[in-house]
Amino acid sequence: MSLDFTAIDFETANGFRGSPCAVGLSRVRDGRIVEEAFWLMRPPVGHDHFDQRNIQIHGVTPQQVATQPRFAEVFDEITGFLGDDILVAHNAAFDTGVIKAALQASARSGPGFSYACTVILARRSYSLPSYSLPFVAEAAGVPLIHHHDAIEDARACAGILIDIAARQNADSLEDLYQRLNLALPVMPAFVPDPDQPVAQAAASASNWFGWPEEGPNPEPNPAADSNHPLFGQTVVFTGNLQISRGTAKQRAALMGARPASSVTAKTTVLVVGDGFIAADLKLGKTTAGRITAKARRVLELHERGQKIEVLSEGEFMQMIG
Numbered sequence: 001m002s003l004d005f006t007a008i009d010f011e012t013a014n015g016f017r018g019s020p021c022a023v024g025l026s027r028v029r030d031g032r033i034v035e036e037a038f039w040l041m042r043p044p045v046g047h048d049h050f051d052q053r054n055i056q057i058h059g060v061t062p063q064q065v066a067t068q069p070r071f072a073e074v075f076d077e078i079t080g081f082l083g084d085d086i087l088v089a090h091n092a093a094f095d096t097g098v099i100k101a102a103l104q105a106s107a108r109s110g111p112g113f114s115y116a117c118t119v120i121l122a123r124r125s126y127s128l129p130s131y132s133l134p135f136v137a138e139a140a141g142v143p144l145i146h147h148h149d150a151i152e153d154a155r156a157c158a159g160i161l162i163d164i165a166a167r168q169n170a171d172s173l174e175d176l177y178q179r180l181n182l183a184l185p186v187m188p189a190f191v192p193d194p195d196q197p198v199a200q201a202a203a204s205a206s207n208w209f210g211w212p213e214e215g216p217n218p219e220p221n222p223a224a225d226s227n228h229p230l231f232g233q234t235v236v237f238t239g240n241l242q243i244s245r246g247t248a249k250q251r252a253a254l255m256g257a258r259p260a261s262s263v264t265a266k267t268t269v270l271v272v273g274d275g276f277i278a279a280d281l282k283l284g285k286t287t288a289g290r291i292t293a294k295a296r297r298v299l300e301l302h303e304r305g306q307k308i309e310v311l312s313e314g315e316f317m318q319m320i321g
Contacts, residue, residue, distance in 0.1 A: 003165050003170070006085040006086075008089050020071050058150070087187075113187055131309055218253040225256070234258045236271070
């Protein structure tokens with residue numbers, strides 16, 4: 001066996017997962033990147049509006065994709081490039097979710113495939129304050145200059161997996177997952193559901209609330225996918241998110257996480273709102289020039305050696321869809 005796979009990264013036009021506007025792919029053979037592909041595309045009809053916030057993140061504009069084919073047409077080229085490869089993504093719950101949501105919005109089917117998530121693998125291989133792509137790429141010694149450029153992110157994801165496999169002395173993805181006592185996830189073939197109300201999925205991106213109340217902490221969903229990056233985590237929230245604190249806790253619990261109201265020795269993940277980005281950890285502050293009491297507590301625990309991962313609201317929103 002050899003270390004063969006294809007890394008993928010999607011960028012979306014708006015807050016709905018099924019609005020891909022760009023995709024990058026990086027093919028690896030025998031532990032080396034050998035070929036790459038990139039496509040711009042128009043999202044499915046009805047989901048092709050661009051939010052200014054998304055444009056600011058990835059730089060793709062409506063004008064750039066105006067003459068490009070729709071996702072449904074590009075998807076054939078994507079699957080042609082993938083072939084029978086295992087698909088690898090950083091936060092694979094997001095990228096596989098993009099595929100499923102965009103297929104549903106396009107009313108077309110798609111093949112199944114095995115996939116790997118470098119967030120899950122990085123947690124087993126590095127000790128970092130955040131497992132966002134820039135932090136993990138730095139730990140793996142992988143260059144990442146233009147984060148959220150689809151092809152550069154896919155390339156960084158590929159490099160991260162190559163480094164993790166080397167650290168674990170694994171000569172294939174299957175071997176790597178066995179060494180880490182993990183099961184290689186599988187996304188089954190997708191068949192669109194004609195009764196699913198796709199159009200409603202895009203409505204939740206811009207609801208802002210006042211300073212949140214903690215509210216109850218729901219129990220984790222015992223039937224959740226154990227391959228999801230939030231599964232088994234104890235999650236605490238601080239600051240304002242685009243959704244209410246109660247909804248955030250419910251969605252985290254649905255993914256198998258245990259929501260909590262304060263940072264303790266059991267905390268494994270802190271989700272920070274109010275424009276926080278992972279790079280702020282190095283500065284000890286948020287982009288707004290302040291840090292919440294919970295985030296300050298996490299920094300203190302970091303100094304004492306406790307492993308608590310910090311997620312920005314964007315990373316968390318990607319994980320919960």
